[in-house]
Amino acid sequence: MHDEQHKLDFESSLGPWLGKTTKIMDYYLHEALQKQGLDLTKEQMIVLKKLHDNDGLNQNELAFLTFRDKSSLARLLSKMERKDYILRKQSAEDKRNNEVFLTPEGREVFKRTKPVMKSLMRTMEKDITSEEKKRVIEILKRVQHNFTAETATL
Numbered sequence: 001m002h003d004e005q006h007k008l009d010f011e012s013s014l015g016p017w018l019g020k021t022t023k024i025m026d027y028y029l030h031e032a033l034q035k036q037g038l039d040l041t042k043e044q045m046i047v048l049k050k051l052h053d054n055d056g057l058n059q060n061e062l063a064f065l066t067f068r069d070k071s072s073l074a075r076l077l078s079k080m081e082r083k084d085y086i087l088r089k090q091s092a093e094d095k096r097n098n099e100v101f102l103t104p105e106g107r108e109v110f111k112r113t114k115p116v117m118k119s120l121m122r123t124m125e126k127d128i129t130s131e132e133k134k135r136v137i138e139i140l141k142r143v144q145h146n147f148t149a150e151t152a153t154l
Contacts, residue, residue, distance in 0.1 A: 014143065028123065032116045038109065043068075044080055048110040051086065051102045058091055059098045085109055 010016045026042060033040050040048075043066075050065050051057060057065070063073045077100060080086045085106035088098040102110065125133060 018143075025120065025124065029116070029120055032119060033113070036112060036116055038112055038116070039083070040109065040113065043076055044085070045110075045113055047076065047080065047100075048085065048102065048106060048113065051100060051106070052110050055101050056099045058094075059088070059100055062100055080106070 029042055029045075033045070046066055047062065050062060059073065059077070060070065063070050066073065068076070077086060077088060081088065083105075084103055087101045087103050089101065091097040091099050128136075
């Protein structure tokens with residue numbers, strides 16, 4: 001016998017809505033990048049953005065900033081090296097570590113993603129007031145904090 005009190009109401013939970021929204025955004029981004037002729041994944045675009053903001057990051061810092069484990073980042077960077085978007089150089093300070101740099105091709109590709117990102121943000125924020133946007137950001141920060149605090153106790 002089902003106990004109705006213990007039944008989870010996923011539709012009124014934040015999780016499914018965040019998940020659906022992320023999938024829709026990922027699809028939109030993928031299609032928009034393809035339309036621009038950019039052979040780029042969302043993950044690669046994030047790396048390009050981080051390096052554009054701070055070229056020469058060491059690989060460990062880049063893993064932390066992109067929320068990736070070291071081995072999956074290494075695979076991603078290998079693909080990006082083959083596309084000539086990035087270059088890895090052994091760190092002069094710590095020979096066990098690599099510093100990651102954008103190549104001229106990587107800079108050009110990043111520049112071509114800007115209109116795609118502007119379009120994504122325009123679409124995402126259409127018909128949403130600045131007050132609503134602030135409120136959503138506050139709530140999402142709280143959700144992230146909840147998980148960060150909870151993860152620390154695991």
